[in-house]
Amino acid sequence: MTGSDAAQVPASWTHLRRWPDIESPELRAWDATDQLLLQHGLQQAATEGLCGEHVLVLGDRYGALTLGLVEAGLRGVVSVQDSVALLTALKANADELGMAGFSTFSSLDEVRRPAGGGFGLVLWQLPRSVAEVEYWAVALRGLVADGATVWAGGRDKHMTPAMNKPLERWLGPVQPQRGRKKSRVLKVSAGGSSLVSVAGPIDSDAASRVLYPEPRTVLVAGNRITLHGDARVFGQNRLDPGTAFMLEKIAENDIDPEPGQRVVDLGCGNGTVAVWAARRWPDIRVDATDDSAAAVAATAASARASGVAEQVRAVTADAGEHLIPPLGEQPSHAEVSPRLVLVNPPFHQGAVVERAVGEKLLFAAREIAGRGGRVIAVWNSHLRYRAFLRENIGQTRQLGRDATFTVTETKV
Numbered sequence: 001m002t003g004s005d006a007a008q009v010p011a012s013w014t015h016l017r018r019w020p021d022i023e024s025p026e027l028r029a030w031d032a033t034d035q036l037l038l039q040h041g042l043q044q045a046a047t048e049g050l051c052g053e054h055v056l057v058l059g060d061r062y063g064a065l066t067l068g069l070v071e072a073g074l075r076g077v078v079s080v081q082d083s084v085a086l087l088t089a090l091k092a093n094a095d096e097l098g099m100a101g102f103s104t105f106s107s108l109d110e111v112r113r114p115a116g117g118g119f120g121l122v123l124w125q126l127p128r129s130v131a132e133v134e135y136w137a138v139a140l141r142g143l144v145a146d147g148a149t150v151w152a153g154g155r156d157k158h159m160t161p162a163m164n165k166p167l168e169r170w171l172g173p174v175q176p177q178r179g180r181k182k183s184r185v186l187k188v189s190a191g192g193s194s195l196v197s198v199a200g201p202i203d204s205d206a207a208s209r210v211l212y213p214e215p216r217t218v219l220v221a222g223n224r225i226t227l228h229g230d231a232r233v234f235g236q237n238r239l240d241p242g243t244a245f246m247l248e249k250i251a252e253n254d255i256d257p258e259p260g261q262r263v264v265d266l267g268c269g270n271g272t273v274a275v276w277a278a279r280r281w282p283d284i285r286v287d288a289t290d291d292s293a294a295a296v297a298a299t300a301a302s303a304r305a306s307g308v309a310e311q312v313r314a315v316t317a318d319a320g321e322h323l324i325p326p327l328g329e330q331p332s333h334a335e336v337s338p339r340l341v342l343v344n345p346p347f348h349q350g351a352v353v354e355r356a357v358g359e360k361l362l363f364a365a366r367e368i369a370g371r372g373g374r375v376i377a378v379w380n381s382h383l384r385y386r387a388f389l390r391e392n393i394g395q396t397r398q399l400g401r402d403a404t405f406t407v408t409e410t411k412v
């Protein structure tokens, strides 16, 4: 941190950690977007005499915004974050700093509109996709008060002018603000539930289509499956081409679990892999898990729609940690049995972290598979994970490769 940065940030930020997310000396737990959002938010809260119960934080990372507001004296702030790792980081930082007086949720569905008309102030670290911005804007509409202000920000490189359209359509007029250190914020003057959008009256069918998209039925590697998923979920309700390629290679190479062996869909997204596995192997149980609460909900919905809800257990967890017996503890029989882990690791993240994020899941896959288990992975061939798998997990063979993807089987 430079001297001028230190002067402008809340004292709590100097102690913020990213754990359990990836940590390294060059990765900080707050950024210039947090600074801009907090500055605008605190100014507005002071001018309008807002109390914390009327302040909503969306997409906070590591607690910078939530704890910045608490440090400034606002009590009762509501903070919503879909990622369990980021929510855990927020809580761990709050515990470490002895800070309380806020509540956390993983979805806006769980949040009640506060008395007195709704939230008057929203601080929002924007997601990167326009479709996801639209999802959250629709979900926010019923929770904000007439005349509320939504401060929405992000890094310049992750924001596009196309984001203004859904914000205007579902919330209200957008005024871009002056940027700072490659970050920018938008001031959205929200009209709450009585809003008549600039594009005309709000169409509630259109809102439902954004919040609850129709499921999609696809045929993949011999099995028909039905996929749910809104814009918060990787691939939404669609079949990812890399995943389809992995499932085809599993079928072509006659890869099967041993009788009674558990199969794990690590980073399950909309549940394509879990549901496909449950259909292909009707006698096995599948553990599906993802860091995103929305993904886990989508997986459970896909399993129900595909008629395999009994076989699929979907749990929100960081890198499947609930499937790894804690060091020194006697694992149960189900925990010791080697498992077949299927994984399509994330790679669409920021340039520095992208590899580390994927590697974190692959290390977890090794622990979850256990000695004698197997890890089947699909990855963009340019990521060259083969050496990594061989050096860190075990003997690795290629099951298939095309112009884009490689599928491997690694024995632990």
Ligand SMILES: C[S@@+](CC[C@H](N)C(=O)[O-])C[C@H]1O[C@@H](n2cnc3c(N)ncnc32)[C@H](O)[C@@H]1O
Pocket: 085, 234, 235, 240, 243, 266, 267, 268, 269, 270, 271, 272, 273, 289, 290, 291, 292, 295, 317, 318, 319, 320, 344, 345, 346, 347, 357, 360, 361
């Ligand atoms: C490339 S997507 C694959 C999704 C799905 N399996 C499919 O094939 O369509 C990677 C998934 O990993 C999840 N993910 C990323 N980091 C994670 C973590 N630390 N723990 C668990 N899941 C994670 C993402 O939320 C995302 O759903």
